[in-house]
Amino acid sequence: MSRAALSSLLPLTVAIPLVAAVLAPLAARLWRQLPLIIGMGALLASGGLLTAMAPSVYGGQLLSHFMGHWLPVGGASLGIAFAADAWGLTFALVTAFLGALLILYSLSELSGLGSRELGGYTCLFLLLCAALIGSSLTADLFNLFVWFEVAALSSYALTAFFLERPLALEAAFKVLVLTTIAGFAIFLGAALMYANHGALDFGQIQNDLRAGARPADLATLALLIGGFATKAGLVPFHGWLPDAHMAAPGPVSALFSGLMVNLGIVAIGRIVFETFTPHVGHDVLGLLMGMGLVSALGGAIFALFADDLKRLLAYDTISQMGVLMVGMATGSVSGIAGAAYHLIDHALFKALLFLCAGAIVHMTGATKLSEMGGLARRYPALAAAFTVGVLAISGIPPLNGYVSLGLIHDSLRSTGQWIPYGVMLVAQVVTIAALGKAAWVALFRSRQSDEPFERDDRLHPGMIASLGVLSAACVAFGVLPNVVLTGVASRAAGALLHPVAYAHGVLASGGPITGSLVSFDYVSPLGLVTVLATIVLAVPVAWAAMRWGQSRPVEALHRVQSGSVNDYAAYAVAGLLALGLILSRGALA
Amino acid sequence: MIVGNYLSAVSLFSIGLYSVLTRRNLLKIVMGLSLMESSTYLFLISLAYRAHSTAPVLLGPPGHESTSTLVHGSVADPVLQNFCLTAIVIGVAVTGVFLAVIVRIVQHYRTLDADRIREMRG
Numbered sequence: 013m014s015r016a017a018l019s020s021l022l023p024l025t026v027a028i029p030l031v032a033a034v035l036a037p038l039a040a041r042l043w044r045q046l047p048l049i050i051g052m053g054a055l056l057a058s059g060g061l062l063t064a065m066a067p068s069v070y071g072g073q074l075l076s077h078f079m080g081h082w083l084p085v086g087g088a089s090l091g092i093a094f095a096a097d098a099w100g101l102t103f104a105l106v107t108a109f110l111g112a113l114l115i116l117y118s119l120s121e122l123s124g125l126g127s128r129e130l131g132g133y134t135c136l137f138l139l140l141c142a143a144l145i146g147s148s149l150t151a152d153l154f155n156l157f158v159w160f161e162v163a164a165l166s167s168y169a170l171t172a173f174f175l176e177r178p179l180a181l182e183a184a185f186k187v188l189v190l191t192t193i194a195g196f197a198i199f200l201g202a203a204l205m206y207a208n209h210g211a212l213d214f215g216q217i218q219n220d221l222r223a224g225a226r227p228a229d230l231a232t233l234a235l236l237i238g239g240f241a242t243k244a245g246l247v248p249f250h251g252w253l254p255d256a257h258m259a260a261p262g263p264v265s266a267l268f269s270g271l272m273v274n275l276g277i278v279a280i281g282r283i284v285f286e287t288f289t290p291h292v293g294h295d296v297l298g299l300l301m302g303m304g305l306v307s308a309l310g311g312a313i314f315a316l317f318a319d320d321l322k323r324l325l326a327y328d329t330i331s332q333m334g335v336l337m338v339g340m341a342t343g344s345v346s347g348i349a350g351a352a353y354h355l356i357d358h359a360l361f362k363a364l365l366f367l368c369a370g371a372i373v374h375m376t377g378a379t380k381l382s383e384m385g386g387l388a389r390r391y392p393a394l395a396a397a398f399t400v401g402v403l404a405i406s407g408i409p410p411l412n413g414y415v416s417l418g419l420i421h422d423s424l425r426s427t428g429q430w431i432p433y434g435v436m437l438v439a440q441v442v443t444i445a446a447l448g449k450a451a452w453v454a455l456f457r458s459r460q461s462d463e464p465f466e467r468d469d470r471l472h473p474g475m476i477a478s479l480g481v482l483s484a485a486c487v488a489f490g491v492l493p494n495v496v497l498t499g500v501a502s503r504a505a506g507a508l509l510h511p512v513a514y515a516h517g518v519l520a521s522g523g524p525i526t527g528s529l530v531s532f533d534y535v536s537p538l539g540l541v542t543v544l545a546t547i548v549l550a551v552p553v554a555w556a557a558m559r560w561g562q563s564r565p566v567e568a569l570h571r572v573q574s575g576s577v578n579d580y581a582a583y584a585v586a587g588l589l590a591l592g593l594i595l596s597r598g599a600l601a
Numbered sequence: 602m603i604v605g606n607y608l609s610a611v612s613l614f615s616i617g618l619y620s621v622l623t624r625r626n627l628l629k630i631v632m633g634l635s636l637m638e639s640s641t642y643l644f645l646i647s648l649a650y651r652a653h654s655t656a657p658v659l660l661g662p663p664g665h666e667s668t669s670t671l672v673h674g675s676v677a678d679p680v681l682q683n684f685c686l687t688a689i690v691i692g693v694a695v696t697g698v699f700l701a702v703i704v705r706i707v708q709h710y711r712t713l714d715a716d717r718i719r720e721m722r723g
């Protein structure tokens with residue numbers, strides 16, 4: 013297909029899931045399972061369209077389409093542009109296909125729900141997926157805000173959807189307060205941007221910023237980073253994340269953690285690298301690096317001491333988002349390629365782990381690690397899938413985490429950032445300890461209590477299929493690193509590192525973007541030694557955590573995460589103020 | 602006075618934020634967020650204003666103006682006003698979800714105190 017024809021298909025990738033979201037509740041009146049099947053079909057169709065664009069985009073083209081053909085005049089654009097670059101398309105593809113897989117899983121686990129519930133659930137699920145695809149493709153700041161709000165609204169409803177646990181209500185309220193504050197930040201940021209530059213199109217803003225930045229642009233940048241960092245769950249904007257994941261059922265947690273939080277990362281990448289490019293100096297990258305390191309280490313430590321399995325995984329999501337941010341903040345090709353690679357990896361293994369956790373809750377009724385034990389003998393398939401996920405997060409070859417973590421570590425070493433490198437290694441040790449401990453306690457250690465489990469269900473075929481596909485994908489992305497690297501991740505890095513080509517391509521309805529070359533040495537001695545050393549060090553850490561998990565310093569640590577919505581809002585506001593202050597101290601380059 | 606607008610926007614925002622950070626009553630938190638929201642609208646409408654400008658309606662201009670003079674600068678910026686319209690619609694939806702969640706919380710917990718609804722911590 014020609015480039016123009018492909019570009020004109022861009023709006024359809026969002027429109028199909030949106031239309032299906034409207035149809036889903038109606039379809040539920042015909043047949044209870046129909047909405048889920050429609051939803052899966054819609055996401056697969058959307059994914060198919062995106063796949064049709066993939067050869068062209070990963071071949072070095074930018075596809076751009078102006079809604080309603082409101083083309084820019086003299087470089088000034090009033091229309092809303094959708095632009096598929098390798099960075100956004102990667103996330104859109106992951107969303108469409110992983111979303112379809114999660115619906116397949118829901119079909120099996122949630123099939124006991126009534127027709128009204130299934131219709132509503134599918135509608136919200138599809139709205140969230142459509143918003144994620146839209147936000148990864150849009151090239152318009154205000155449009156990005158609108159997709160953010162669509163994602164936010166559907167996530168509120170999904171969090172509070174399953175009312176059998178009152179916890180869901182508490183979680184929904186915290187998500188609502190924090191995301192609303194983030195929404196204000198992004199809204200004000202977009203307005204300030206328009207007021208200062210008279211532009212909302214990323215390409216046009218970049219061109220205008222090239223002519224010079226004003227002090228108000230610092231406030232804009234701080235507001236936008238703070239707003240999207242809330243969605244990404246970075247410290248100190250993370251308060252909502254563990255609660256939201258804990259209350260929701262498996263597929264919803266997998267959707268939140270595997271896909272929704274990435275919206276923040278993708279948007280920050282776009283804003284920092286593709287919009288503010290001429291003014292991104294060490295201060296902005298240093299800020300992102302700091303936020304990433306604190307999240308990576310802090311999330312891992314909280315995960316180590318968490319007793320609820322889903323809460324543990326949610327804290328690990330904070331940690332992994334920090335890792336992604338660190339990769340991006342190196343500003344180097346291999347770091348950003350590593351971040352793009354890790355984004356795919358994290359979506360796969362975290363979805364796998366959350367589905368396993370959801371399956372454990374579904375089958376046994378146990379939510380806390382201390383109530384579990386010996387599950388490997390009862391459910392060998394589930395145990396195998398969970399183990400694959402844990403090994404992948406731990407960065408053990410030949411699973412996928414090894415490559416992306418290796419790339420990010422390489423980039424820190426090659427840019428000579430030794431302190432961040434050290435922090436990342438410590439975070440990795442703690443992460444391995446936390447997840448290894450969880451796997452040991454839940455699956456392999458014999459159970460501590462003699463009471464029978466609340467429920468005794470078995471794995472359904474749809475659940476086994478989804479877990480199998482995700483495990484296979486974890487292996488595939490690990491053993492074929494060069495295909496993914498040269499084909500996808502290096503192209504995504506190229507898109508972020510060639511912002512001028514992006515700006516030109518968006519405004520000219522398409523254009524070339526060159527990729528960047530990244531290589532990864534799969535059997536480098538240093539990489540393998542690092543893996544071995546982190547695992548060896550993780551064993552005593554995990555043992556210590558099990559031994560002293562109830563001690564007083566740990567209790568003090570828990571008090572930081574106080575559960576009070578006022579405190580979480582205060583953390584977020586303090587974080588926003590700190591962002592503004594730090595950015596204004598190192599005035600824009 | 603446009604400066605007055607900015608000052609009121611900032612003070613409204615601060616009052617709202619104060620209530621979000623210090624009030625434990627769920628309804629008061631939502632009211633605080635609503636105040637913050639309205640202050641952003643006021644701020645945007647003020648950003649859109651230009652000195653001596655009229656509303657951005659280009660058909661049937663007032664007596665001494667023509668459409669072309671309107672286009673060249675004596676109307677308020679319609680884009681920022683559009684932002685507000687979009688955000689008001691979103692805001693209504695969010696407030697609706699907020700209140701629905703609060704109603705269910707009260708049914709379950711029989712309290713509006715945020716400090717007594719924090720089972721998830723640590």
